Every structure is written in C-alpha cells, then in structure tokens.
Amino acid sequence: MEPLLVEMKGICKEFPGVRALHDVNFSLKKGEILGLIGENGAGKSTLMKVLTGVYPQNAGEIFYNGKPLALKKPGESYKVGISIIFQEFNLCPNMSAMENIFLGKEVRTGAAKLISYKTMRAKAAALFTRLKIDINPDTEIRKLGVAQQQMVEIAKALSYDTQLLIMDEPTSSLAMSEVENLFSIVRDLKAQNISVVFISHKLDEMLEITDRITVLRDGMNAGELKTSDATKDDIISLMVGRELDHFFTKRKGTPGKDIVLDVQNFSGPPITKNVSFQLHKGEILGLAGLVGAGRTELAKLLIGMVKKTDGTLVLNNQHVIINSPVDAVKNGIAYIPEDRKNLGLVLPMTTRENLSMSIHPKLAKFLNLIDRKKETAVCNHYVGRLRIKISSLKHVVNNLSGGNQQKVVIGKWLATNPTVLILDEPTRGIDVGAKAEVHRIIAELADEGVSILVISSELPEILGLSDRVIVMHDGQLTADLPKEQADQETIMRAAVN
Ligand SMILES: Nc1ncnc2c1ncn2[C@@H]1O[C@H](COP(=O)(O)OP(=O)(O)OP(=O)(O)O)[C@@H](O)[C@H]1O
Ligand SMILES: [Mg+2]
Incomplete structure (x- = not known):
C-alpha cells in the first residue's frame, strides 16, 4: 500500500450558525495530486484551513506522515512542509512582489544577519522564470493585475521546501498558457513525490491534472473518484446530488436592432x-x-x-x-x-x-x-x-x-x-x-x-x-x-x- 501523507478522520467544524464540516474523512497519498471539489460553500476551503491550522476543528483527528498533527497558529504550516495558496489572496498591497514572497522568512546574510535584498531579488526572479512569467520582483503588489497577483501567490508557495502544496482555486484568474505552466510545475512536484491538493471549479482542469477526486457536499463526504475512470457528469452528480441538464441556456428572444x-x-x-x-x-x-x-x-x-x-x-x-x-x-x-x-x-x-x-x-x-x-x-x-x-x-x-x-x-x-x-x-x-x-x-x-x-x-x-x-x-x-x-x-x- 502506498504510504499516506495526510489522513483526516471525522472532522467537524462549526461556525456560529453554520455547520461547515460534518464528520469529514480525507486522505492523501505521497506524490498524489488530489482534486477537492464541491459546490460553493461545500467546505473545501474550511477543510484545508483546518489542516493548516487556520481554524481548530471541533472534532476529529489529523495525521501527517502517520503522526498526529495539531498546528496551532496560521502561517506555521510551512514549518512542517505544507504550503497553501489561499483562495483569497494574502498579499500586502504596498509591498513588492519579492517582499511578499519572503515575508516572515527574509533571507539574511553575513555576521550582522542583514536582510539580503540581492539574494531575495534573485530568488524571486528565479521563481518567476520557473513560472515563465514576466514580473519585476520590485513591483508593488497593488500595481499588478489579478493574474499576476495570483502568480505571486503561487511563487510564494513554491518558495518553501514543501511536501504538500495546497492550491485553493489557483487558476481562477489565469490564462490558458499560465495554467499549462502551472500544471507542468505540478507534474514536476509529483515526480519528486510531493503531494498536491488542487481545488477548482473547472472540471476540465480537474480531469486533466488530478489522480483522484474527493467530492464534498454540504460539509460532508459525497464520494471519491479515480480520475482516469471519471467523467464530468460523474463529478457533477456527486457534487450536486442530482443531474444537471446543460450548461448554457439558449435565450428565448433575439436581440433588438436599436x-x-x-x-x-x-x-x-x-x-x-x-x-x-x-x-x-x-x-x-x-x-x-x-x-x-x-x-x-x-x-x-x-x-x-x-x-x-x-x-x-x-x-x-x-x-x-x-x-x-x-x-x-x-x-x-x-x-x-x-x-x-x-x-x-x-x-x-x-x-x-x-x-x-x-x-x-x-x-x-x-x-x-x-x-x-x-x-x-x-x-x-x-x-x-x-x-x-x-x-x-x-x-x-x-x-x-x-x-x-x-x-x-x-x-x-x-x-x-x-x-x-x-x-x-x-x-x-x-x-x-x-x-x-x-x-x-x-x-x-x-x-x-x-x-x-x-x-x-x-x-x-x-x-x-x-x-x-x-x-x-x-x-x-x-x-x-x-x-x-x-x-x-x-x-x-x-x-x-
Ligand atoms: N469564518 C467563518 N465564519 C462563519 N462561517 C464561515 C466561515 N468560514 C466559512 N464559513 C461557512 O462555512 C461554509 C463552508 O465554507 P467554505 O469557504 O469552506 O466553502 P468552499 O467549499 O470553499 O466554497 P467556495 O467554492 O465558494 O470557495 C460556508 O457556508 C461558509 O459560509
Ligand atoms: Mg473556497
């Protein structure tokens, strides 16, 4: 049996008036690319936030590399080798791309341990090259477009030495070519036995990149699919619990001439x-x-x-x-x-x-x-x-x-x-x-x-x-x-x- 990197058992999470997760089980193998999907509000982001210590769970256990994991503080998950790209960007608008990438882990050199902007700039540039994008590391975040900001988030996540990369809708603002670049990086990571959780509403991407798909519905497990045997319809029916007839409604009328x-x-x-x-x-x-x-x-x-x-x-x-x-x-x-x-x-x-x-x-x-x-x-x-x-x-x-x-x-x-x-x-x-x-x-x-x-x-x-x-x-x-x-x-x- 392939070893598990993450196992979450019976996870419950409640917010005032909202049962976000109920008795959710989740597992992830080493080197696996796992898709996590479900309707808006199904609990995907919350499950990943519980895993990374952003929220404590109300019940349930988490195992990481076979040992219990209980991260207490958000932002510490990278210390155990988990990096996460949050759905909502976490960047500081007035700081440069480079400063954002290395925030909290500034590269220091010499006896005086001074921050080395030169090293950070070079490292940031190397990450952008790896992502095949053209961003000046010194540009302030607020001057970048949404797609570029998303790329900075991705670069930030990749700047850690990780065993697990969690991506919560990383492609929502990306163009096709950028998605392809990201996917080739994800495949490289897999080749190095790094595990990836990929959250997206884009079913084509799910089917293209993942090995297995876990579906949540209303804060509960709705099913699992092996990607190679799965179709879009399979995913959708697990997600919504019913058949969806078609995606585009043909309009009834025709546009006017005025x-x-x-x-x-x-x-x-x-x-x-x-x-x-x-x-x-x-x-x-x-x-x-x-x-x-x-x-x-x-x-x-x-x-x-x-x-x-x-x-x-x-x-x-x-x-x-x-x-x-x-x-x-x-x-x-x-x-x-x-x-x-x-x-x-x-x-x-x-x-x-x-x-x-x-x-x-x-x-x-x-x-x-x-x-x-x-x-x-x-x-x-x-x-x-x-x-x-x-x-x-x-x-x-x-x-x-x-x-x-x-x-x-x-x-x-x-x-x-x-x-x-x-x-x-x-x-x-x-x-x-x-x-x-x-x-x-x-x-x-x-x-x-x-x-x-x-x-x-x-x-x-x-x-x-x-x-x-x-x-x-x-x-x-x-x-x-x-x-x-x-x-x-x-x-x-x-x-x-
Ligand atoms: N901090 C919070 N306080 C109160 N309710 C919350 C909080 N965070 C999430 N929720 C609720 O928990 C439920 C699950 O939310 P979550 O963000 O995990 O959904 P999601 O599956 O990521 O959806 P989406 O596809 O829209 O991102 C929702 O009903 C949401 O309103
Ligand atoms: Mg979400």
Whole structure:
C-alpha cells in the first residue's frame, strides 16, 4: 500500500450558525495530486484551513506522515512542509512582489544577519522564470493585475521546501498558457513525490491534472473518484446530488436592432486605443481576449473609474458624460468587477447591507428611511435566485465562502435594474450549478431588454452566451464577429492578432 501523507478522520467544524464540516474523512497519498471539489460553500476551503491550522476543528483527528498533527497558529504550516495558496489572496498591497514572497522568512546574510535584498531579488526572479512569467520582483503588489497577483501567490508557495502544496482555486484568474505552466510545475512536484491538493471549479482542469477526486457536499463526504475512470457528469452528480441538464441556456428572444450604447473612439490609460463598438437592445455581446488584452481596462474607462483621454459615449441616442462610477449608475450602467473582493464588497458588512447598498435611494420611503420590508424582499429574491448559501441575511460577507461572496456582488448589481450591464468574468470561482444559474439570469435579462457586455476568459462561456463577439488585443479591437462567425479558432486568432 502506498504510504499516506495526510489522513483526516471525522472532522467537524462549526461556525456560529453554520455547520461547515460534518464528520469529514480525507486522505492523501505521497506524490498524489488530489482534486477537492464541491459546490460553493461545500467546505473545501474550511477543510484545508483546518489542516493548516487556520481554524481548530471541533472534532476529529489529523495525521501527517502517520503522526498526529495539531498546528496551532496560521502561517506555521510551512514549518512542517505544507504550503497553501489561499483562495483569497494574502498579499500586502504596498509591498513588492519579492517582499511578499519572503515575508516572515527574509533571507539574511553575513555576521550582522542583514536582510539580503540581492539574494531575495534573485530568488524571486528565479521563481518567476520557473513560472515563465514576466514580473519585476520590485513591483508593488497593488500595481499588478489579478493574474499576476495570483502568480505571486503561487511563487510564494513554491518558495518553501514543501511536501504538500495546497492550491485553493489557483487558476481562477489565469490564462490558458499560465495554467499549462502551472500544471507542468505540478507534474514536476509529483515526480519528486510531493503531494498536491488542487481545488477548482473547472472540471476540465480537474480531469486533466488530478489522480483522484474527493467530492464534498454540504460539509460532508459525497464520494471519491479515480480520475482516469471519471467523467464530468460523474463529478457533477456527486457534487450536486442530482443531474444537471446543460450548461448554457439558449435565450428565448433575439436581440433588438436599436443601438443602446454607442462607444466611439475610446482611448485612455493604460493601453486602450481607439475602441469603437455598439451594443444593441437586449443583446449579449461577448468581449474576448487574452489576459492583459485590456478588457477590464476598457470597462473601467466606460464607467468612469479611470479617466479616458478620448472618446464619446452615446446612450439611447444621447451623449452622456460619465466621469465616475456614480455617474455610470445614474445612467443605468452597472459594472460587476473582476476584482470583486476589492471593488465589489464591503467585507465586514452583512449580506443584507451588501445586497441593498446600491439601491438605497430606491428603497427610501418617508423621511428617507429605508423600507426594511422591501429591502428584505429584494435581498431574499436574489439570495434565492442565485442560491446564495447563508445562515441569514445577517451573515457577514467576510465569512461567506468565496463563490458565495461573488454571488452577493452579482446580486447587488442586478438589483439596480440596469439598462446596460457589464459583467467582468461573471462566473469565476462559481460552482457549475450556480454557473448555469448565472448564465440563465444573463439570458433572461437580455430577453427582458437589458443590453449586456460580458468579459470572459473562458471561450466556451463567450461562445455559449453571446449574440455577437468582439475581441481585443493590446488595447485595441481586433474583431467584431456575428454569432455565426464566432468560433474558437477565429476568436483566438484575433486575440493573438
Ligand atoms: N469564518 C467563518 N465564519 C462563519 N462561517 C464561515 C466561515 N468560514 C466559512 N464559513 C461557512 O462555512 C461554509 C463552508 O465554507 P467554505 O469557504 O469552506 O466553502 P468552499 O467549499 O470553499 O466554497 P467556495 O467554492 O465558494 O470557495 C460556508 O457556508 C461558509 O459560509
Ligand atoms: Mg473556497
């Protein structure tokens, strides 16, 4: 029998009002790549946080290399050879990439034990080379995009000498080529008998990289699969406990002919150059491109979050001037950001407050007091529609699982009843069931006449949803394709230009 590196037995974990884990068993062999999967809120992150000492368990035992393991402090797991890439980034925004990688384990040299930036810089650069990415070790984290920040997290995890690498949705912001690089590193680790836990909602990746898959449902074991015998449908039915018919809802209606949003010659920092396109009434327009193509940057110019240097915006045949996101909301343009953690939520506030904050003026009644009944109704509507897993509307958003936080952001903006909805990677980090739900909502909104721009790095998502596809490369539009001409190859060609 192959030796076990980790064995967790009968793990229970409760948070006030939430049973996150119930009698969960988990095992990991040496040199094994294990996939951990389950719907949003199933308990994946919590299980790994119990293993790494972030949370103490209420019951159950953990064995590591055959011996009991009880890490008391978060951040100490690397001392026993476990490194973890947390789902929510743990980087200090004002420190450089290099300082983040070596935080708490600065390289010191000489008799005076001075921090050697030179050595750290070289080591960081070597890690980035290994990951085949181009990041200057001295760049501050806040100046990096989400994908690059994720790479810094990965570099940080790889900087330890580990026996076990836990990756909680490491690929959510990565482009295909970056995922391939990461996978080749994971395979190298396996070859050195290092074990890997891989958490992801991307079933293709699960099937590609893992040896075995453990499925959690509602905080309990739902089953195990040997990857070589498993299909997507097998995984899904264990995850959700029922069959899911299909992923993309075909919309019922067709887009109208009227132009709702006419974007003319938009240019602005950092890379947008002379972008023009039109969005019709009830149309779903897909915006494709590789990571770094400037899609999010364009969205930020459109909603006035970044000041454009040139360009005009015509909304329903009228020139509009949008200098700030507030102006955008006033004009009925809602933007659901890619970087939801920073731009979409107030983490210490409740689900209720987060869901309703963008519609407070609409909820106001006599003396500007909020109509609580109406507020509750709106919140419950979106909680139900998006299947947000919470104990009550008072559940603080910071304590929701990653995917459920994302659903709160989506709900918050849907509640504004926008004319134009810009969605930036709307299903990132969302489980398959909820993803189908988000797709259905997008199609329904379009059928109701909302004009929608969807930015997504997932081509199947773009192809499945869009009535028309535009493609960006290096800040410029490189293609505008009707549905019939939009296929994977044509889009990719335009994306690499
Ligand atoms: N610190 C906390 N306080 C209260 N509840 C929590 C806390 N952390 C997690 N939970 C709850 O525990 C449950 C499991 O959450 P967990 O983050 O483990 O889910 P997950 O499987 O990682 O989901 P996702 O795919 O969305 O990341 C959820 O219902 C969540 O709201
Ligand atoms: Mg999680």
